[in-house]
Amino acid sequence: MLNNRLVLILVTAMAPAVWGSTYLVTTEFLPPDRPLLAAAIRSLPPGLLLILITRQLPKGIWWWRALALGALNIGIFLALLFVAAYRLPGGVAATVMAIQPLIVAGLSTALLGERLTVRTAIAGIAGVVGVSLLVLRSNAHLDVIGVVAAVAGAVTMASGVVLSKRWTSPVPVLAMTGWQLTAGGLLLLPVTFLVEGAPPANLTITNLAAYAYLAIPGAAIAYALWFRGIRALSATSVTFLSLLSPVVATTLGWLVLGQSLSPLQGLGALIVLASMVVVQLRRAPAAKPAEGPQLSPARR
Structure with a gap:
């Protein structure tokens, strides 16, 4: 049973791992300024x-x-x-x-009857700290609309996970994956044409290959693994x-783009991975108390 659960966790984790490559593919191989497309x-x-x-x-x-x-998992969130x-x-x-894991933990308590443990709360806070050490820069500036959009995106995706x-x-x-991707895509399509206009006519082979990567491994396969994990595991797990x-x-960015990686970022990565592992560990069930003194067969 443990091995089956471990395999399921590792397979589900492949989805956010693939999504982690989206930034590299988007910045290096797609036309600029076309995020909605x-x-x-x-x-x-x-x-x-599908x-x-x-x-x-x-x-x-x-x-x-x-x-x-x-709309929640795909269209509005993206x-x-x-x-x-x-x-x-x-x-x-x-x-x-x-902050999405913390939101999911709270919603799961309210809507799914899952118990919010101290361990989960601490792991959620540690995850935020770890991600901030990993990716936050000292010269980062805050934009009110951007922060509101990020918070709303976290709430939207968290709601989608819990409702799924x-x-x-x-x-x-x-x-089910096909239904959700299609619904989200239909919501995005008119917004894309309204904001960005028609797709560029000069797409290269590299552009098309990058779009194909985002569509097949990055969406069809990754979301299927993600939704499969939601069915079999707790929403919080x-x-x-996703961290x-x-x-x-x-x-x-370090391996392919030659970006620097500081010891502080390495510490952040370790904190993130530790928070993920801690949440996946299940507490062993308590042993049942003995119902009374056991008699040997000769004395029964």
Whole structure:
């Protein structure tokens, strides 16, 4: 049982690990100043592809539930994320978004009946501290709209995680993933055209390959693993794994882009990883008290 749970945790963690590469792919291989286009391509095409593969559409109440979950987990969240990313330094945005596990823990207590433990609260605070050490710079400035967008994005994604756990879909994970990606993409599409206009006509092979990476491994596969984890694990356990994204992003910046990595950042990474591990550890069940003195068979 322990091995099965460990495998499930590691597989689920692959999703935020892949998402941690988004910053590198976006800045190095995509057209500049087109964040909403990247978000729309990352959601709508893979969502439609999964619907074609699974050949399942929502029924009854799941039409509006799929729309609500798609808006929270994909459409609204990605829009707020890009607003925060454009108006705040990356370190500030990542630090603010790191409050998401604490929000999920609180919502899970209210909506799912999960118990908020001191260990979870301390791990959540440690996660925020670790991310701030990892990515926050001393010259970072605050923008009110950016901070509000980051907080709203954390609340939105946290709500999506908890509702995904509360509303267990009767269909396979791939079908549910397709519904949410499609719903989120349909919400993003008109906003993308309104804000950024039509897609550029001079896309290169590199641009197209980067969009394909964001759409298939970065969305179709990663979100399927993420939603599978939400079904099988507690919402709190899953959301702490999202702290892996800034760790991967910083590591890739160091390995691929030659960015410096200070000892303080290394300490932040260790704190983040420790907070993730602590939350995944389950307390062993208490031994049942003996019902009374046990007699040997000869004296029964």
